Amino acid sequence: MPYNEPHPAEVRIISKRFGLPNSASIDTYLANEGYQALDKALGMTPDAIIDELKVSNLRGRGGAGFPTGLKWSFVPRTSPKPKYVMVNADESEPGTCKDRLLMEFDPHQLLEGMMIGAYVIGAQRGYIYIRGEYRYLIEIMDRAIEEAYARGYLGDKLHGTDFTFHVRTHTGAGAYECGEESALLESFEGKRGIPRIRPPFPAVAGAYASPTLLNNVETFSSVPAVLRMGGPAYAELGVPRNGGTRMLCLSGHVNTPGVYEVPLGFPMMRVVNELGGGMRAGKKLKAVVPGGSSCPLLKAEECDIPMDYDSLAKAKSMLGSGGMIVMDEDTDMVRVALRIMRFYQHESCGWCIPCREGTTWLKKLLTRFVDGMGQPNDIVMIGDLAKNMLGRTFCPLGDAAAMPTIAIIEKFRDEFEAYLADGPKPRREELVYA
Amino acid sequence: MTLSPALEAKFQKLLTNYPEGRQRSAMIPMLLFAQDEIGSVTPELIQEVAKRIGTQPLQVEEVMTYYSMLHAKPWGKYHVQICTNVSCMLTGGEQLWEHACEKLGIGHRQATPDGLISLEEVECIGACSWAPAIQVNYDFHHKVTPEKLDQLLDSLRTHAV
Numbered sequence: 001m002p003y004n005e006p007h008p009a010e011v012r013i014i015s016k017r018f019g020l021p022n023s024a025s026i027d028t029y030l031a032n033e034g035y036q037a038l039d040k041a042l043g044m045t046p047d048a049i050i051d052e053l054k055v056s057n058l059r060g061r062g063g064a065g066f067p068t069g070l071k072w073s074f075v076p077r078t079s080p081k082p083k084y085v086m087v088n089a090d091e092s093e094p095g096t097c098k099d100r101l102l103m104e105f106d107p108h109q110l111l112e113g114m115m116i117g118a119y120v121i122g123a124q125r126g127y128i129y130i131r132g133e134y135r136y137l138i139e140i141m142d143r144a145i146e147e148a149y150a151r152g153y154l155g156d157k158l159h160g161t162d163f164t165f166h167v168r169t170h171t172g173a174g175a176y177e178c179g180e181e182s183a184l185l186e187s188f189e190g191k192r193g194i195p196r197i198r199p200p201f202p203a204v205a206g207a208y209a210s211p212t213l214l215n216n217v218e219t220f221s222s223v224p225a226v227l228r229m230g231g232p233a234y235a236e237l238g239v240p241r242n243g244g245t246r247m248l249c250l251s252g253h254v255n256t257p258g259v260y261e262v263p264l265g266f267p268m269m270r271v272v273n274e275l276g277g278g279m280r281a282g283k284k285l286k287a288v289v290p291g292g293s294s295c296p297l298l299k300a301e302e303c304d305i306p307m308d309y310d311s312l313a314k315a316k317s318m319l320g321s322g323g324m325i326v327m328d329e330d331t332d333m334v335r336v337a338l339r340i341m342r343f344y345q346h347e348s349c350g351w352c353i354p355c356r357e358g359t360t361w362l363k364k365l366l367t368r369f370v371d372g373m374g375q376p377n378d379i380v381m382i383g384d385l386a387k388n389m390l391g392r393t394f395c396p397l398g399d400a401a402a403m404p405t406i407a408i409i410e411k412f413r414d415e416f417e418a419y420l421a422d423g424p425k426p427r428r429e430e431l432v433y434a
Numbered sequence: 435m436t437l438s439p440a441l442e443a444k445f446q447k448l449l450t451n452y453p454e455g456r457q458r459s460a461m462i463p464m465l466l467f468a469q470d471e472i473g474s475v476t477p478e479l480i481q482e483v484a485k486r487i488g489t490q491p492l493q494v495e496e497v498m499t500y501y502s503m504l505h506a507k508p509w510g511k512y513h514v515q516i517c518t519n520v521s522c523m524l525t526g527g528e529q530l531w532e533h534a535c536e537k538l539g540i541g542h543r544q545a546t547p548d549g550l551i552s553l554e555e556v557e558c559i560g561a562c563s564w565a566p567a568i569q570v571n572y573d574f575h576h577k578v579t580p581e582k583l584d585q586l587l588d589s590l591r592t593h594a595v
Contacts, residue, residue, distance in 0.1 A: 003576065082453065094519045094558040125453065132466055132503045133559050135572040168451040171463045174503030176557065190461035190487065192500040208456055251521035251562035258563050293520055293558075301489055323562060325521055339523050343557050349500075 003101070004258025007275050008214075008395030011237060013225045013245045014218070015261045016244060026142055026147040035153060037224035038115050046077060046120040051222070055245025056230030062088055062179075063292065063321045064396075065309040068223075070332040072213060074203035075121040081210040083115045085126035088190070089217045090172050090179040092131055093292035094343060095323025096245035098259050099217035103130075103137045106221065107144035111167060113220030115153065116227065117213045118165045125166050127207070128217075133195040133401035140354030143170045180395045181206075181214050183349065194351045195395035218247055218322075238264030240404055242308035246319075252326035253280045265306040272303070272326055277365040283328035287411075291320025293340050294400030296407030297327075317407070333412040334419050338366040339403055355398035358389040362405060369416065372425035379416050383409050435478045441471050454547060457487045461497060465504055473508040510545040510552030512590045515569040518555055523561035526579070530566055531555055531579045535586060551590060 001286030006012065006019065017023045017032050029035070041049055048183040074081065087110065091099040103110060114126045130138050145167050148154040156164045170188060172178050178187040182196035185206050206212020209210060219319055226234045235243035242264035249258045254276030262271070268288065272278070285300040290307065295318040298305070305311050309319045327336070345359035365382050368374055386409070393399070409416065437445060444467050448460040462472075464483045469475050475498055484491040498504045516534060518527040534553055535541055545552035561567030562575035568583070575586065 091560050092558055095521055095562050096558075097560045097564075100560050131560070132501075133569065133572070170451070170459070173462050173501035175501050187462065188459060189456070190458035190489075190497060192497055208453070249563050251565055252524045257565070261534055289520070319467045323521075325524070327524060331524065336520060336523075339518070339520055343519055346557060376513070402587045 004256065004260075007258075007260055009270065009274050010261050011245050011263050012261050013237070014102065014109065014221050015247065015259075016104070017109070018101065023105045024107050024144060026108055026144070026151055026153075029106070030336070033228060034108055035391060037113055037227035038112050038119075038153070039159075040227050041116045041119055042161060042163065046122075049116065049120050049227070049244075052123075052231040053226060056226040056234040057238065057241055058219070058222055058226055058234065059242065059309055061218035061222065061246055061322065063093065063294075064316075068215065068219055071203065071215070072117065072120055075211045076204060076212050077120075077122050077211075079211050082125070082208075083123040084207040084210060084212045085114050085121070085123045085167075086207055086212050086214040087114060087126070087128040087178060087182065087217055087220055088184055088214060089130040089134070089137070090184060091134075091217070091321075092176045092179050093321045093323055094340075095249060095251055095289060095292045095325045096321040097249045098322055099145050100134060100137065101259055102217050102221045102247070103134075104140055106161065107141050107223055108148065109221045110141075110217055111144060111148055111153070114167060114225035115165055116223050117215070117220065119163055120211050121211065123213065124164050126168075126190065128167070128169045129178070129188055130169055130171055131178075132171050135171075138169050138171055145169070154314070161358050175349075176343075177349045177395070177397060180397065183395060184214070185212070192347050192349070195393075195397075197394055216321075239306065239308050241310055247309070247322055248275070249321075249323045250276050251324070253283065253328035253331070253362060254278065254326050262307070264308040265311070268298075268303050268305050268307050268324075271307065271324060275300055276326065279326070279328055281328075283330065285326065285329045286329045286331050287333070289323070289325035289327075289404070290317050292323035292395075293325070293343065294318075294321045294403060296403050297411070299411050333408055333415045334366070334369055337408040338363070338370050340404050340408075341366050341401060344397065348397060348401070352393035352395075352398060354389045354392040355401065356384055357371065358398060359401050361385060362401070369419050370425075372419060372423050374416070374420050376420060379409060379413060381419075435482045437482075438469070438471060441468060449486065458489055461487055461489070461494060462501065462504075465494070465498055469504060475504050475506055500549070508549070509543075509554075510550050512551050512553065512570050514551055514587070514590075515554045515556040515559065517557070517559050517561070517565070517567050517569075519558040520560075521558070522566040525565040527566035530568065530578055530580060530583055533583060537584070551587065 058068040059065045175193045177183045178193040183193040187193040202212045256277035260275045287297045289297045341363045345363040350356045387403040389398040389402040450458040
């Protein structure tokens with residue numbers, strides 16, 4: 001069984017097989033609409049599949065929310081170079097734990113999405129880059145891959161056509177930065193996970209400088225449903241420009257945290273009150289991180305909002321990777337800001353100076369604040385430093401560190417001022433981190 | 435260096451996973467799978483991996499030092515990783531961390547004198563909805579309380595005996 005009970009308010013499209021006996025096996029998959037989308041795809045032209053994806057309004061589930069059909073159309077299919085399908089299964093944005101379930105309970109759905117991608121761009125090889133900590137998922141995916149070979153879904157000249165496709169898993173070894181697409185490709189090539197300057201984008205020059213179709217686990221896992229249902233029906237599940245459903249990873253101060261699948265545009269407060277069973281211990285809501293720790297948090301009064309890419313962008317935040325972290329009235333936002341910065345400082349690859357130095361100095365300033373040694377002009381300095389990191393790095397890690405910091409310091413300035421007024425706090429050695 | 439038959443087979447398979455001439459891609463998987471068996475990334479292992487994938491040992495070393503899961507010194511037999519990132523912090527991850535440090539008398543990236551248990555404060559391990567979470571080697575433990583942690587640490591000791 002998955003880790004939490006399903007909720008009646010969910011719309012289970014890509015998680016519908018979760019909880020079936022042996023849900024990861026190919027037999028269960030085949031008995032439940034598995035590989036039907038592939039059959040359909042093989043009878044379509046690549047352009048028709050891309051059009052279907054465009055109509056579906058499926059957008060990237062990894063964080064940026066880029067329209068999937070458009071991304072697929074960028075891969076130069078006539079290039080003489082070999083082409084690759086790459087799955088980003090390096091799930092490590094704090095608050096996010098959905099790709100884990102998609103691979104654990106429905107690995108064939110992911111493989112089917114990859115196969116459709118391979119057929120569209122003409123790739124013969126695909127890889128699943130799985131974070132090193134998820135060792136058991138490498139075993140599950142390897143088993144699923146073996147089953148797919150045994151049943152003729154992977155291999156040479158499949159289904160009596162020229163379609164040839166091989167898939168392997170690949171492991172990372174502990175680096176948040178490798179979830180960023182270009183750093184992931186560097187890491188895949190056996191190098192330090194340092195981002196590449198773009199353009200060229202991975203669609204044109206990805207793995208081994210060849211055209212590469214790179215998407216998140218959840219995005220690939222959604223593709224079979226799009227083809228099975230048809231683009232318009234899939235789009236219809238969500239709201240305009242935000243098609244389908246997505247997995248929300250609910251964590252923090254709610255009664256029933258868990259991973260839930262909801263249509264795009266589902267109201268945030270219903271997530272908290274219905275899926276989450278309300279606030280823990282009857283406390284009041286203080287803030288919500290909508291989609292992973294890099295997303296600017298929303299104050300309680302801003303949380304009456306539909307969960308889709310555009311509504312959250314309008315509220316100057318992001319739907320991100322679906323990692324929704326709920327905080328109650330007792331949460332110390334200064335310490336939250338420090339914890340977030342400690343993470344990004346630890347994970348900055350050090351390649352771009354604004355990120356390497358910015359995260360380091362922000363961590364120092366925030367640590368000083370938490371110790372009660374903050375200076376009055378630190379509040380302004382933290383904001384200035386963070387704003388100066390925005391848009392000045394090769395990859396979005398610098399922005400990811402700066403955005404939540406700017407939001408916290410603007411929205412909870414009073415808490416920083418209270419720390420100033422309180423003065424020095426006894427420093428607890430065990431809480432002094434590296 | 436001689437590898438165990440299982441690791442040798444794994445290395446052979448890894449080399450065939452990537453297109454001809456792209457064997458450097460096998461570097462990180464080789465290091466991680468070998469480390470699981472050997473206990474750390476030793477100088478001999480670096481030499482061996484470099485030889486297999488056709489790079490200089492220095493290139494392997496350069497990559498190895500980037501990744502937090504790869505380590506040159508052995509950790510404890512049981513490597514206890516406690517997440518204190520935001521979701522875990524909100525639900526008691528920091529208390530678990532303090533509790534473990536106190537109980538074991540060790541700190542971040544340190545091991546007990548008998549080499550049985552090592553501790554590491556880790557960043558998000560992808561168990562946010564079942565926080566606070568910890569990993570012992572590769573095994574996840576969800577919704578951990580200080581009591582559950584005590585039981586777990588005790589059971590590691592019993593296992594070892």
